[in-house]
Amino acid sequence: MSGVGLFQGRGQRSLCLLLALVYGPAAAGLPFSAAPPARPPAAGKLIALTFDDGPKPYVLLGGRLPSGRSSAGLLDLLDRYHVKATFFVMGWRLEPAADGYCRRADGGVPCRVAAEEVHRRGHEIENHTYGHGNFRQMAKRYGEAWILKDIDRASAVIQKMTGLKPEYVRPPDWDIWPELAHQIEARGYHVMSKSAALPPAWRDVDSEDYFCVGRDPRCPHPSDFDFVLGQIVRRERQGVSDHILTFHELPSTVELLSRLVPELERRGYAFVTLRQYSADVPAGWGRSGPGSHHRVDTGNRQR
Numbered sequence: 001m002s003g004v005g006l007f008q009g010r011g012q013r014s015l016c017l018l019l020a021l022v023y024g025p026a027a028a029g030l031p032f033s034a035a036p037p038a039r040p041p042a043a044g045k046l047i048a049l050t051f052d053d054g055p056k057p058y059v060l061l062g063g064r065l066p067s068g069r070s071s072a073g074l075l076d077l078l079d080r081y082h083v084k085a086t087f088f089v090m091g092w093r094l095e096p097a098a099d100g101y102c103r104r105a106d107g108g109v110p111c112r113v114a115a116e117e118v119h120r121r122g123h124e125i126e127n128h129t130y131g132h133g134n135f136r137q138m139a140k141r142y143g144e145a146w147i148l149k150d151i152d153r154a155s156a157v158i159q160k161m162t163g164l165k166p167e168y169v170r171p172p173d174w175d176i177w178p179e180l181a182h183q184i185e186a187r188g189y190h191v192m193s194k195s196a197a198l199p200p201a202w203r204d205v206d207s208e209d210y211f212c213v214g215r216d217p218r219c220p221h222p223s224d225f226d227f228v229l230g231q232i233v234r235r236e237r238q239g240v241s242d243h244i245l246t247f248h249e250l251p252s253t254v255e256l257l258s259r260l261v262p263e264l265e266r267r268g269y270a271f272v273t274l275r276q277y278s279a280d281v282p283a284g285w286g287r288s289g290p291g292s293h294h295r296v297d298t299g300n301r302q303r
């Protein structure tokens with residue numbers, strides 16, 4: 001990572017945050033009152049934005065589907081705020097064989113072209129498996145070795161594109177168990193998780209944005225913006241000022257982020273990729289052996 005790039009602008013952001021602390025969150029027109037964070041913000045506060053289930057060209061580049069569904073361009077939005085993010089992609093979408101499907105279903109452009117653009121603009125591409133099969137179902141059907149192969153298959157296609165082997169795996173639905181997590185970690189990956197066994201700064205914050213497609217009543221109220229910001233404020237009150245936020249490549253998420261990114265910047269956050277995040281935020285992984293942090297929660301509402 002470029003340490004210079006990461007820390008540039010932190011002084012300005014700290015000043016903004018100081019003003020916010022002096023004048024209070026009400027001055028910002030926020031929908032709820034937020035207590036000052038327990039930890040002084042001067043140490044630097046990091047957000048790793050992460051996106052699952054892509055690459056989806058019409059969301060990344062902006063466009064309209066034959067169905068009429070349209071999206072503003074996520075990559076342009078991130079560029080506007082000089083934000084670098086991390087994309088957990090499905091390996092199959094990067095294959096030439098997926099070009100026809102992607103053109104038809106996801107906005108006229110091959111998915112791998114959109115992924116190349118993600119990489120070209122300096123974002124990180126990580127592993128959301130090749131086929132996005134639920135681990136529990138796949139293990140029952142094909143065995144755990146099949147899952148490990150599926151992960152490696154995704155890494156191979158990602159590495160072919162980016163030149164970098166993915167370092168992080170996010171299981172579909174976050175559905176995993178300790179023995180499998182150990183096996184994945186033994187292959188050199190970090191497993192992304194919402195587990196309470198992880199240090200708080202390394203627990204995925206679930207935006208639940210997948211509920212905000214169409215009119216699903218499970219979409220957080222009063223809005224997903226409030227839901228995500230509320231989780232961050234609660235974590236700040238507990239002294240946690242670094243967060244990994246989990247989103248999906250969805251048109252509604254691009255809209256949400258067009259409000260959330262400037263709000264978080266105003267609150268003093270710098271945006272980094274996961275590899276940059278890991279350089280600054282102690283994780284504990286790899287220090288006491290693979291899998292040592294895993295006591296994975298199951299049965300949560302997960303995606």
Ligand SMILES: [Zn+2]
Binds near residue numbers: 052053128
């Ligand atoms: Zn997924």
